[in-house]
Amino acid sequence: MSARKINxxxxxxxxxxxxxxxxxxxxxxxxxxxxxxxxxxCEHGVCGACTVIVDGRPARACLMLAVxxxxxxxxxxxxxxxxxxxxxxxxxxRDRHAxxxxxxxxxxxxxxxxLLRVEGSPTREEIRDVLSxxxxxxxxxxxxxxxxxxxxxxxxxxR
Amino acid sequence: xxxxxxxxxVPRLEDPRLLTGRGTYVxxxxxxxxxxxxxxxxxxxxxxxxxxxPSAALSMPGIRAVYAMADFVSxxxxxxxxxxxxxxxxxxxxCSPLAVDEVRYVGEAIAMVLAxxxxxxxxxxxxxxxxxEHLPVVANARQGIADGAPRAHSGRDSNVIATLRGSHxxxxxxxxxxxxxFSETFEIHRGGCHAMECRGVVAAPEPRSGELSLWTSSQSPxxxxxxxxxxxxxxxxxxxxxxxxxxxxxxxxxxVYPEEFAVALAALACGHPVKWIxxxxxxxxxxxxxxxxxxxxxxxxxxxxRMLGVRGRCIHDNGAYAPYGLxxxxxxxxxxxxxxxxxxxxxxxxVVLTNLVPTTPVRGAGRPNAAxxxxxxxxxxxxxxxxxxxxxxxxxFVRAEQMPYVTGGKMRDGSxxxxxxxDYAKALSLVVDKIDAAGFEERRAExxxxxxxxGLGFASCVEDTGLGPFEGASVRVTPAGKVVVATGAASQGQxxxxxxxxxxxxxxxxxxxxxxxxxADSRIFPLGISTIASRVAVTAGSSVExxxxxxRDKAIKVAAHILEAGEHDLEIENGQVRVVGVPxxxxxxxxxxxxxxxxxxxxxxxxxEPDLAATGYFEAxxxxxxxxxxxxxxxxxxxxxxxxxxxxxxxxxxxxxxxxLIVDGQIRGGVVHGIGNALFEHxxxxxxxxxxxxxxxxYLLPGAAEMPDIEIxxxxxxxxxxxxxxxxxxxxxxxxxxxxxxxAIQDALGPAAPFITMHPVSPEQIxxxxxxxxx
Ligand code: FES
Ligand code: FES
Numbered sequence: 001m002s003a004r005k006i007n008x009x010x011x012x013x014x015x016x017x018x019x020x021x022x023x024x025x026x027x028x029x030x031x032x033x034x035x036x037x038x039x040x041x042c043e044h045g046v047c048g049a050c051t052v053i054v055d056g057r058p059a060r061a062c063l064m065l066a067v068x069x070x071x072x073x074x075x076x077x078x079x080x081x082x083x084x085x086x087x088x089x090x091x092x093x094r095d096r097h098a099x100x101x102x103x104x105x106x107x108x109x110x111x112x113x114x115l116l117r118v119e120g121s122p123t124r125e126e127i128r129d130v131l132s133x134x135x136x137x138x139x140x141x142x143x144x145x146x147x148x149x150x151x152x153x154x155x156x157x158x159r
Numbered sequence: 160x161x162x163x164x165x166x167x168x169v170p171r172l173e174d175p176r177l178l179t180g181r182g183t184y185v186x187x188x189x190x191x192x193x194x195x196x197x198x199x200x201x202x203x204x205x206x207x208x209x210x211x212x213p214s215a216a217l218s219m220p221g222i223r224a225v226y227a228m229a230d231f232v233s234x235x236x237x238x239x240x241x242x243x244x245x246x247x248x249x250x251x252x253x254c255s256p257l258a259v260d261e262v263r264y265v266g267e268a269i270a271m272v273l274a275x276x277x278x279x280x281x282x283x284x285x286x287x288x289x290x291x292e293h294l295p296v297v298a299n300a301r302q303g304i305a306d307g308a309p310r311a312h313s314g315r316d317s318n319v320i321a322t323l324r325g326s327h328x329x330x331x332x333x334x335x336x337x338x339x340x341f342s343e344t345f346e347i348h349r350g351g352c353h354a355m356e357c358r359g360v361v362a363a364p365e366p367r368s369g370e371l372s373l374w375t376s377s378q379s380p381x382x383x384x385x386x387x388x389x390x391x392x393x394x395x396x397x398x399x400x401x402x403x404x405x406x407x408x409x410x411x412x413x414x415v416y417p418e419e420f421a422v423a424l425a426a427l428a429c430g431h432p433v434k435w436i437x438x439x440x441x442x443x444x445x446x447x448x449x450x451x452x453x454x455x456x457x458x459x460x461x462x463x464x465r466m467l468g469v470r471g472r473c474i475h476d477n478g479a480y481a482p483y484g485l486x487x488x489x490x491x492x493x494x495x496x497x498x499x500x501x502x503x504x505x506x507x508x509x510v511v512l513t514n515l516v517p518t519t520p521v522r523g524a525g526r527p528n529a530a531x532x533x534x535x536x537x538x539x540x541x542x543x544x545x546x547x548x549x550x551x552x553x554x555x556f557v558r559a560e561q562m563p564y565v566t567g568g569k570m571r572d573g574s575x576x577x578x579x580x581x582d583y584a585k586a587l588s589l590v591v592d593k594i595d596a597a598g599f600e601e602r603r604a605e606x607x608x609x610x611x612x613x614g615l616g617f618a619s620c621v622e623d624t625g626l627g628p629f630e631g632a633s634v635r636v637t638p639a640g641k642v643v644v645a646t647g648a649a650s651q652g653q654x655x656x657x658x659x660x661x662x663x664x665x666x667x668x669x670x671x672x673x674x675x676x677x678x679a680d681s682r683i684f685p686l687g688i689s690t691i692a693s694r695v696a697v698t699a700g701s702s703v704e705x706x707x708x709x710x711r712d713k714a715i716k717v718a719a720h721i722l723e724a725g726e727h728d729l730e731i732e733n734g735q736v737r738v739v740g741v742p743x744x745x746x747x748x749x750x751x752x753x754x755x756x757x758x759x760x761x762x763x764x765x766x767x768e769p770d771l772a773a774t775g776y777f778e779a780x781x782x783x784x785x786x787x788x789x790x791x792x793x794x795x796x797x798x799x800x801x802x803x804x805x806x807x808x809x810x811x812x813x814x815x816x817x818x819x820l821i822v823d824g825q826i827r828g829g830v831v832h833g834i835g836n837a838l839f840e841h842x843x844x845x846x847x848x849x850x851x852x853x854x855x856x857x858y859l860l861p862g863a864a865e866m867p868d869i870e871i872x873x874x875x876x877x878x879x880x881x882x883x884x885x886x887x888x889x890x891x892x893x894x895x896x897x898x899x900x901x902x903a904i905q906d907a908l909g910p911a912a913p914f915i916t917m918h919p920v921s922p923e924q925i926x927x928x929x930x931x932x933x934x
Contacts (some may be wrong), residue, residue: 017655020278021383022278022633024679029185030186032394035180036180036183036184036186036187037179037180037182039355039356039406041356041357041439042439042855043438043439044856046854046856047355047439047855049355061489062864074199076180077178077179078180078494079178080178080179081178081179081180083176083178083179083181084175086175086178086179088177090178093174093178094170094171094174094175095170097170097171097820097823097824099174099178099652100407100652100653100654100824100828101354101355101404101406101651101652102173102174102177102178102182102404102406102652103184103354103355103356103406103407103652104176106180109392113303119368121776127863128863128864128866129863129864130410131862131864132862132863132864134863135355135855135860136355136863137354137355137409137827137828137832137860138355138407138652138824139824139827140824140827140828140829140830140831140866140869141862141863141866142225142866142868142869143824143827143829143864144863145868154327158772
C-alpha cells in the first residue's frame with residue numbers, strides 16, 4: 001500500500017503523519033491519533049455521526065480521505081468544552097436531554113457548531129433542516145433542536 | 160426519607176463524558192496485540208457449503224488466520240444455545256457461531272479472517288474461495304406456510320415451528336350473540352434495529368489466569384456470559400463480560416449473537432485479543448429484525464359499538480432461526496386484549512421459519528403489532544357503525560373502577576394477566592382535549608383551501624413492564640463518603656446512571672454528585688438479566704431502593720452507637736447521620752464507612768456486619784402495567800402523497816416518574832421509532848431472499864426534518880406492585896404510534912378510501928389510494 005505524508009491541524013495542534021492513501025479521515029482521527037470522540041455509524045455518508053469541521057465547514061469524515069485533509073484545519077468534538085467546563089452548546093444538550101446513548105452526539109454537536117458560527121439566530125425549521133443529515137435513533141430530535149436554539153440564544157447573549 | 164431527587168428533572172450524570180467525546184464504546188477499546196476480525200457471510204439465502212479454500216487469503220499481507228467452525232473444535236462446537244427455551248420448541252433452532260454445512264439466510268457467518276488491520280482483513284475476504292450449492296428459498300412467511308413450500312431448513316418436515324394460542328371466554332357464543340361482526344386482514348412490517356452504533360465485540364484471553372474477557376455492545380451481557388460459559392464448558396467465574404458505553408439497543412442487541420461466540424472462539428484459538436466491529440451493511444444483513452406478521456381477524460361488537468370479542472390467526476415470520484425462542488410472537492399474543500375489556504378472544508400465531516435473518520424483539524416487541532390490529536379494529540367498528548372513533552374506545556375500555564382487572568389473557572409464562580392500575584379513558588380524553596379535536600373540522604376546512612388533506616388519528620395501548628425475575632443492585636458508601644451503586648442492568652442510553660443515583664441519593668441523604676453508578680460488568684456485580692421489556696426502572700430501581708435503605712439502617716445503627724443516641728432520634732441528611740433537632744450532634748457517613756472498613760485490632764460495633772454496603776434484589780414477580788393514548792394530525796399533499804405529521808400529543812402513565820426529563824426523552828424517541836414504522840422503514844427482500852434495502856439511501860429512517868414536536872402529558876398512577884411506584888417507560892411511546900399515524904392518514908383520505916390495514920405506508924401508496932377514491 002502506498003503511504004503518503006500529510007500535515008494538518010487537528011483541534012489547533014499541528015499533526016504530521018504517514019497515512020495509506022485509502023485511509024478515511026474518520027479512521028485517521030480515531031485510530032491514528034486516538035480521537036475516538038468522532039463516531040462512525042454508517043460509513044456511507046448518511047448518518048452524520050462522523051461529522052467534523054474541516055476549514056470551518058461541516059464534513060463527513062467517513063467520506064473524506066485523510067490525504068484530502070492535508071493542509072486542512074480539522075476540528076472534532078474534543079475541541080469543544082471539557083467535562084468540567086462544557087461549551088454553551090454542550091451545556092444546552094445536557095440541560096435539554098438532547099442525548100441518550102451519545103453515539104450520534106459528536107456529529108450533532110459539530111453540525112450545529114458549524115451552523116451557529118454562520119447563523120446566530122436560526123429558526124426551528126432551519127435547525128431541523130440542517131440536522132436532516134444527522135440520524136439519531138434515541139431522542140426523536142426535538143430535544144436536539146431545543147438545545148440548538150438555547151445555545152444560539154446563549155451565544156448571542158455572551159457576544 | 161427525603162425525595163429531593165426522585166421526580167426531579169435533574170440533568171444526567173453520564174452527559175459530561177459523552178458530550179466531550181470521552182465515552183468508551185466497544186470500538187474505542189484498543190488492546191496490545193489486538194487483531195481485527197471480519198466475517199465471510201453467505202451471499203445466498205439458502206445453500207449448502209461444498210468447500211471453502213482459504214489458502215490464497217492466508218498468503219495476503221497482514222493476515223493471521225482464517226477460521227471456519229472446524230478450527231474451533233477444541234474450544235466449543237455445535238449450535239448456539241437458545242436464550243429463551245419454550246416448551247413448544249422441542250430442540251433449539253439456532254445456528255452455529257460459524258455455519259457448518261447449510262446456510263439459511265443472506266449474511267449468515269461462514270468463516271472469519273483475522274488480520275493486523277481491518278482493511279487487510281477485508282481485502283482477504285474476496286480471496287477466500289467458497290463453493291455453495293443453492294437450495295430452494297423460503298422468502299416470506301406466507302410462502303413458507305403454503306402446501307408444498309420448500310423447507311427453510313432442509314432437514315425439517317415443516318416450516319411451522321410452533322403454533323401459539325391464547326384464548327379466554329366462550330368466543331363462539333360471544334360472536335353468535337353479537338350485534339355486529341367485522342373481519343379484516345392486516346400486513347404489518349416493523350423493520351430493524353438501527354441503533355446508531357452497530358454491534359461490536361472485543362475478546363481477550365488472559366494468558367496468565369486463563370480467564371477470558373469480553374466487551375460487547377449488548378443489552379444482555381450476563382446472558383452472553385452464561386451461554387458462552389456453557390458453550391465453552393467453562394465456569395462463569397472465568398469469563399468476564401462487560402457492556403461498556405453502548406450506542407443504542409432497541410431490542411436486537413438483547414440477543415446473544417453468533418459473532419459474540421465466534422470472536423471469543425477466535426481469541427482463544429489465536430491467543431490474541433480480537434476485535435470485530437459490525438459495519439452498517441452487516442447490520443442490515445445479520446442483526447436481528449422484526450419483519451412481517453399477517454393477521455386475519457374478526458371483531459364482534461354490540462349495537463352501541465362496544466367491542467366484545469376478537470378472534471383469528473396470525474402468520475409470523477421468524478426468520479431462519481429462533482435464537483430468542485418464541486418470545487417475539489408470544490409477546491404479541493400476550494398483548495391482547497390491550498386496553499379493552501373483552502368478553503372473549505381466541506387467537507393463534509403460526510411461527511414460520513423463512514430464509515431471512517432471524518427476528519427477535521425490536522422496541523415494543525410484538526406489542527405495537529397487537530396495538531395496530533386492535534386499534535384498527537376499533538376504527539373499523541367506528542367506520543362501519545358511523546360512530547366517533549373515540550366513542551368506540553371509551554365504550555370498550557377497561558374502566559378505572561375495574562382495577563385490578565383480570566383480562567383473561569396469559570403472560571408469556573402462562574400466568575394470568577391482571578392490569579394493576581390506571582384510567583384508560585382519562586388518557587384518551589386528555590389527548591382528544593389537548594389536540595383540540597373539537598376544533599379539528601375547522602382546521603381541516605382551512606387545509607382544504609390550500610389543497611391539502613388533514614387527518615386526525617387516535618390510538619391507545621396498555622404495556623406490561625417490569626418483567627421479572629429481578630435486576631439486582633448493591634449500594635456501598637466508601638470511606639471517602641462517596642456512594643457507589645453497582646448493578647447488572649446494562650444501559651444503552653436510558654440514563655440509568657442518573658435515575659438509579661437519584662434513588663440512592665434520596666435514601667442516603669447525599670448530594671447526587673456523590674453517587675456513581677457502575678453497571679453491566681460481571682466483575683463488579685455478579686448477576687444480571689437484560690435491559691429489555693421496559694424493566695430496568697422497576698426492577699433495578701426497586702433494588703437500589705431496597706439496598707440503599709439497608710445501608711441507611713446500618714449507618715443509623717452505627718451512628719447511634721457512636722453518638723450514644725437512640726436510633727429513632729436519628730435522621731440522615733447532607734451526608735451525615737444526625738440527632739433530630741440537634742444538627743451539631745452528627746457523624747458523617749464517611750466516618751461510619753471508615754469504622755465499618757475496620758482497622759487491625761479495633762472492634763466494630765457489635766451485631767453490625769463490616770462494610771457500609773448492602774445488596775438488594777427486588778422480586779419482580781408481578782408486572783406493572785403502563786398505558787397511554789396518542790393523538791396526531793397529518794397533512795397530506797394529494798398530488799405527491801407527501802405526508803407531514805403536524806401535531807403529536809401523548810398522554811402516558813408510567814407511574815411515578817423518577818426523572819421527567821429522561822422519561823420524556825424515552826417517549827419522544829419511542830414515538831419517532833413508531834413513526835418510522837408507520838411511514839418509512841421497510842426492509843425489503845426479493846423472492847430469492849436477497850435484501851434489497853441495505854443502505855440508508857434505500858432504507859429510510861425518520862430524520863429531524865420530517866419529525867414533529869411531540870407534546871407529552873403525564874398521568875401518575877403509582878404502581879402498587881413495587882416499592883418506588885414506577886412502571887416502565889421505554890416502549891410506551893412506540894407501541895400505539897403506528898396505529899395513531901395510520902388512523903390519521905385514514906381520516907385524511909376520507910370515508911371513501913379503502914380501509915388501511917398495512918404499514919409502512921409510502922407516498923406512492925397514498926397516491927394510489929387517493930386515485931382509487933377519486934374513481
Ligand atoms: S459514518 Fe459518516 S455519515 Fe455515517
Ligand atoms: S443519542 Fe443515541 S443515536 Fe442519538
